[in-house]
Amino acid sequence: MFKRTHTCGELQKVNIGDTVSLNGWVNTVRLHGQVVFVDLRDRYGKTQIVFNADSFSGDFEAVKKLSMEDVLSIKGQVKPRAESAINPNMATGEIEVVVENYIMLNEAAPLPFVISDRDNAEENLRLKYRYLELRMEELQRNMLIRHETYQATRSYLSAEKFVEIETPMLMKSTPEGARDYLVPSRIHHGKFYALPQSPQIYKQILMISGYDRYFQIVKCFRDEDLRADRQPEFTQIDMELSFIDEEDIYSTMEGLTKHVFKQVRNVELSGSFPRLTWAEAMDTYGSDKPDLRYGMELKDVKEFTNASDFNAFKSAERVMAIVVEGGAKYSRKIIDELTDYVKKYKAKGLAWMKGENGGFTGGISKFFSDDLHQSMRKELGVNDGDILFMIGDISSITLNALGHLRVEIAKRESLTKKDDFKPVWITEFPMFEYDEEADRFIAMHHPFTAPREDDIGKLDSDPSNTLSRGYDLTMNGYEIAGGSIRIHSQKIQEKVFSLLGLSREEAIEKFGFLVEALTYGAPPHGGIAFGFDRLVMLLAGTENIRDVIAFPKTTSATSLMDESPSNVSLDQLDDLRIQIKQSEK
RNA sequence: GGGAUCGUAGUUCAGUUGGUUAGAACGCCGGCCUGUCAAGCCGGAGGUCGCCGGUUCGAGCCCGGUCGGUCCCGCCA
Numbered sequence: 001m002f003k004r005t006h007t008c009g010e011l012q013k014v015n016i017g018d019t020v021s022l023n024g025w026v027n028t029v030r031l032h033g034q035v036v037f038v039d040l041r042d043r044y045g046k047t048q049i050v051f052n053a054d055s056f057s058g059d060f061e062a063v064k065k066l067s068m069e070d071v072l073s074i075k076g077q078v079k080p081r082a083e084s085a086i087n088p089n090m091a092t093g094e095i096e097v098v099v100e101n102y103i104m105l106n107e108a109a110p111l112p113f114v115i116s117d118r119d120n121a122e123e124n125l126r127l128k129y130r131y132l133e134l135r136m137e138e139l140q141r142n143m144l145i146r147h148e149t150y151q152a153t154r155s156y157l158s159a160e161k162f163v164e165i166e167t168p169m170l171m172k173s174t175p176e177g178a179r180d181y182l183v184p185s186r187i188h189h190g191k192f193y194a195l196p197q198s199p200q201i202y203k204q205i206l207m208i209s210g211y212d213r214y215f216q217i218v219k220c221f222r223d224e225d226l227r228a229d230r231q232p233e234f235t236q237i238d239m240e241l242s243f244i245d246e247e248d249i250y251s252t253m254e255g256l257t258k259h260v261f262k263q264v265r266n267v268e269l270s271g272s273f274p275r276l277t278w279a280e281a282m283d284t285y286g287s288d289k290p291d292l293r294y295g296m297e298l299k300d301v302k303e304f305t306n307a308s309d310f311n312a313f314k315s316a317e318r319v320m321a322i323v324v325e326g327g328a329k330y331s332r333k334i335i336d337e338l339t340d341y342v343k344k345y346k347a348k349g350l351a352w353m354k355g356e357n358g359g360f361t362g363g364i365s366k367f368f369s370d371d372l373h374q375s376m377r378k379e380l381g382v383n384d385g386d387i388l389f390m391i392g393d394i395s396s397i398t399l400n401a402l403g404h405l406r407v408e409i410a411k412r413e414s415l416t417k418k419d420d421f422k423p424v425w426i427t428e429f430p431m432f433e434y435d436e437e438a439d440r441f442i443a444m445h446h447p448f449t450a451p452r453e454d455d456i457g458k459l460d461s462d463p464s465n466t467l468s469r470g471y472d473l474t475m476n477g478y479e480i481a482g483g484s485i486r487i488h489s490q491k492i493q494e495k496v497f498s499l500l501g502l503s504r505e506e507a508i509e510k511f512g513f514l515v516e517a518l519t520y521g522a523p524p525h526g527g528i529a530f531g532f533d534r535l536v537m538l539l540a541g542t543e544n545i546r547d548v549i550a551f552p553k554t555t556s557a558t559s560l561m562d563e564s565p566s567n568v569s570l571d572q573l574d575d576l577r578i579q580i581k582q583s584e585k
Numbered sequence: 586g587g588g589a590u591c592g593u594a595g596u597u598c599a600g601u602u603g604g605u606u607a608g609a610a611c612g613c614c615g616g617c618c619u620g621u622c623a624a625g626c627c628g629g630a631g632g633u634c635g636c637c638g639g640u641u642c643g644a645g646c647c648c649g650g651u652c653g654g655u656c657c658c659g660c661c662a
Contacts (some may be wrong), residue, residue: 028622028623028624030620030621030622030623030624030625031618031621031624032618032619032620032621032624032625033617033618033619034618034619035618035619035620035621036619036621037620037621037622037624039622048621048622050620050621052619053619054619067613068612081620082620084620085620085621085622087621087622089622090622093622110595110612110613111595111596111612111613112595112596113595113596113597113612114596114597114611114612116623119597120596120597120611120612121596121597122591122592122596122597122654122655123654123655124592124653124654124655125596125654127654174662175662176662177661177662178660178661178662179660179661197661197662198662200662222661223661224660224661225586225659225660225661226661227656227657227661228655228656228657230661344588344657344658345658346658433662442662443662444662445662446662447662448662449662554653554654554655555654555655555656556653556654558653560653560654
């Protein structure tokens with residue numbers, strides 16, 4: 001091999017006359033009989049190298065056999081290109097390297113797909129040959145953005161006195177929350193470790209141990225069904241701080257977020273991030289992770305529908321609407337599609353009417369008097385050419401369905417710009433959700449989340465309306481971080497456990513040492529964790545988490561490249577005293 | 586656990602109402618070609634239509650099941 005003197009992205013006119021060596025992959029071959037052009041590629045770029053039968057002393061017949069993705073080492077002289085041969089689309093397009101000698105380092109077998117753009121192959125094939133797909137420019141760019149995000153995070157947090165500490169990957173299985181990935185113990189037959197869903201307990205312990213400000217960029221594991229933005233193993237920027245309140249969290253995390261966006265994308269996120277309470281977010285956007293890049297807020301129309309002759313909404317707990325500017329263009333077919341869309345979220349239907357000639361037409365408009373038409377147009381800001389969509393149901397269904405409709409319409413109408421980033425804090429989450437199936441309260445965030453000071457009394461009197469000191473940072477419709485101020489009082493912790501149906505003994509059994517540790521001098525503390533992959537998705541401008549993970553899994557949690565999960569040998573199972581049950585049926 | 590959708594050459598796709606020998610482009614192989622940069626021109630090879638079963642005189646196409654990919658609901662403290 002000729003050790004490279006340059007990468008494939010750097011040679012310029014100033015290098016003309018130099019003898020250089022390049023190493024890289026054959027990106028394309030253009031064969032013209034007695035002259036062969038090859039674009040040699042590495043992760044820094046591409047350079048055109050030229051084999052000319054007149055000047056090349058080696059075996060020219062072999063040169064003619066070069067094919068895509070062969071790995072070459074070449075030595076040659078940098079030459080200027082003729083004016084007409086300059087390629088302005090290439091960073092190195094003003095020069096070429098005339099090859100004097102080359103070594104075939106690895107001849108590539110015929111490829112399962114062409115490595116130019118990702119549409120050339122379906123995803124299952126690209127995942128099987130992920131090492132080939134990772135050669136593509138788009139993924140190399142994403143991996144670089146991810147790398148820069150790690151670096152920006154570490155440098156910022158370290159400068160802010162955060163200490164990076166690793167916590168165990170083999171830990172105790174905890175109930176509540178997501179399903180754990182389990183790891184059987186060989187030494188303790190029948191016992192299992194769990195892979196962390198998050199290092200929650202350890203980081204609180206670290207606060208009790210006095211480490212003040214902790215962070216870790218860490219893998220977490222949740223054995224749940226997947227989505228476009230969810231993988232079974234994913235990465236968090238996990239943080240915990242002592243002697244702080246919400247304001248410290250907000251300002252520190254805004255600083256981190258701004259630093260990352262500036263360093264990685266040169267985007268300035270100016271000022272303090274806006275805040276919405278959970279109730280405001282739900283009422284205004286029908287979502288606890290609202291996309292603030294566009295308006296289309298939800299409007300309460302119950303008083304109007306009550307005054308109309310439209311009876312289907314009379315018994316609805318909540319009737320809300322959104323106004324779509326220019327939406328009167330929607331055909332029956334599109335409205336039917338949108339109706340099917342909201343039905344996924346349990347809405348019974350989608351009522352509509354179009355603004356026209358100073359009033360409303362179509363849909364359910366005939367059930368509303370002319371006076372109602374006028375007051376609704378004025379109150380809701382409807383103009384000719386707009387459409388009003390309404391949903392009536394119990395509050396949670398109305399808000400959720402309309403919130404999703406808002407996002408769907410924004411997508412159809414292309415209301416978002418990729419380089420627009422709109423962060424917003426969501427605060428004052430409810431402490432508990434009622435689980436109908438289990439007939440008990442479950443923690444909305446987790447069992448260590450503190451209630452608001454003002455709401456501590458409600459733990460006894462009105463638990464379902466107790467608000468917590470939890471917070472999420474959301475951006476463009478994604479939850480990118482979530483956390484809370486923790487309970488540091490043993491008394492309140494026990495109260496919360498009992499509301500969750502856990503005795504002190506059960507709590508110690510289930511949450512291990514943390515409960516006991518809280519009794520030995522726990523400082524007030526709180527923390528937050530960023531979904532690192534989602535953050536990188538936003539920075540990279542992709543909507544798919546697999547685009548920002550080097551070796552992702554499919555939606556059925558398999559790896560098509562290494563074919564995991566897989567069977568293991570009987571010996572391995574014997575060591576663990578594990579026997580596989582035959583599946584039922 | 587449920588719903589939607591996709592699966593045809595190495596790859597991306599087309600394939601009519603169920604009817605003779607399943608097509609195109611790119612890639613691959615061979616030939617021509619000294620200035621291309623998606624090089625061009627000529628020729629060739631390449632198919633268990635995901636798999637199993639059914640309906641039919643006849644299935645890539647219709648039906649049932651199954652496997653795999655994707656998206657969504659549930660789930661994800």
